[in-house]
Amino acid sequence: MSLDYSLLVIDGGISRSAADDASVNPVLYDHMIDYLSKGYAVIYITSNQAKAIQKMKAKTGLDIEEYIERRALILIDPKLVFCRSGNLTSSACEILRSLRSIMQKTISKHSRIVIIYSVNDLPVHEKCDDVGELTYERLIPSKICHKGRIEIICCYDSRSFESLSLGKTISVLGLYSYTIHSNWHYCEWHPEIIIELIAEGLNRALGQGAAQLIFTSLKWIYRIDEDSIISQPEVFEEKLRRVLGGKADIAIRVILDEIRSRVAFSAG
Numbered sequence: 532m533s534l535d536y537s538l539l540v541i542d543g544g545i546s547r548s549a550a551d552d553a554s555v556n557p558v559l560y561d562h563m564i565d566y567l568s569k570g571y572a573v574i575y576i577t578s579n580q581a582k583a584i585q586k587m588k589a590k591t592g593l594d595i596e597e598y599i600e601r602r603a604l605i606l607i608d609p610k611l612v613f614c615r616s617g618n619l620t621s622s623a624c625e626i627l628r629s630l631r632s633i634m635q636k637t638i639s640k641h642s643r644i645v646i647i648y649s650v651n652d653l654p655v656h657e658k659c660d661d662v663g664e665l666t667y668e669r670l671i672p673s674k675i676c677h678k679g680r681i682e683i684i685c686c687y688d689s690r691s692f693e694s695l696s697l698g699k700t701i702s703v704l705g706l707y708s709y710t711i712h713s714n715w716h717y718c719e720w721h722p723e724i725i726i727e728l729i730a731e732g733l734n735r736a737l738g739q740g741a742a743q744l745i746f747t748s749l750k751w752i753y754r755i756d757e758d759s760i761i762s763q764p765e766v767f768e769e770k771l772r773r774v775l776g777g778k779a780d781i782a783i784r785v786i787l788d789e790i791r792s793r794v795a796f797s798a799g
Contacts, residue, residue: 533680533681534680534681534682534683535680535681535682535683535708535709536682536683536685536706536707536708536709537682537683537684537685537707537708537709537710537711537717538684538685538687538703538704538707538709538710538711538720538794539558539559539684539685539686539687539710539711539796540686540687540688540689540692540710540791540794540795540796541558541686541687541688541689541796542688542689542795542796542797557586557590558796559575559647559686560583560586560587560590560591561590561591562715563575563587563604563645563647564587564590564591564593565715566643566645567598567603567604569643570603570643571603571643571644571645572602572603572604572605572643572644572645573598573603573604573605573644573645573647574605574607574644574645574646574647575604575605575606575607575647575648576606576607576608576609576646576647576648576649576652577606577607577608577609577648577649577652578608578609578610578652580606580608583606584596584599584606609648609652643680643681643682644680644681644682645681645682645683645684646681646682646683646684647683647684647686648684648685648686649685649686649687649688650685650686650687650691651688651691684711685707689791689795692791692794693787693791696765696768697764697768697771697783697786697787698764698765698766698767698768698769699764699765700764700787700790701725701760701761701764701767701768702764702765704720704725704790704794705722705725705761705764707720708720710793710794711796712795712796712797712798713796713797713798720794722757722761724793725760725761725790726757726760726761728786728789728790728793729742729760729786729789730742730743730746731789732782732783732785732786732787732788732789732790733745733782733785733786735785735789736778736781736782736784736785736786737778737782745771745774745775748774749767749770749771749774752770752774753770753773755767755770768783771783
């Protein structure tokens with residue numbers, strides 16, 4: 532089984548209102564249809580199922596119900612998927628039970644499965660978790676016997692993504708294999724990019740050469756090296772603030788600007 536995690540960060544905000552079909556969705560519709568036309572199975576987790584069908588019909592002119600009847604397109608209410616009755620373990624089990632029966636009916640027919648959802652459909656307290664939305668994705672594939680490829684696409688609107696601290700931003704990004712950009716262009720994502728963007732942000736905020744001095748200070752004073760930045764991002768942010776003192780806020784803001792600019796959909 533091949534498994535990819537992809538991040539999609541769309542400009543603007545995503546409303547939870549059923550009357551407003553999230554600004555991220557029009558970007559997805561063309562590509563969901565493209566996936567379906569290639570014989571992939573699409574599992575779309577959305578609270579606006581009727582609106583999604585209506586929009587896809589209007590945009591493509593295709594009989595979307597036919598894909599649904601053939602179980603090529605599966606729309607799932609996030610309340611079914613992202614419910615939490617207690618601790619993480621029981622929640623994960625509930626999610627696996629609810630998805631597994633649906634997916635097992637579909638996976639035998641398709642070489643590739645694409646699971647798409649918005650972070651705005653997560654419970655509020657789950658969005659604040661260090662591992663955040665991908666707690667579920669890490670568990671689901673391990674319980675599904677599938678010889679093909681599974682791709683999980685997590686959609687953020689820019690406002691939700693920009694609400695994350697530096698530590699949480701690094702934590703979230705560390706879970707993805709790709710970022711998705713204009714024209715559905717995939718960019719490979721790896722931890723070294725985070726280090727590069729942090730260095731660029733520090734140099735831009737504090738002057739050329741500042742990044743090397745700060746990285747050296749973090750390593751010698753706190754034993755925070757590049758691996759620690761990725762594996763302990765919250766600790767890194769805390770120690771970085773100590774090293775930078777009164778310049779911390781502006782430097783971290785510039786670092787976040789560098790990161791957000793790189794991962795934005797419009798960056799491609």
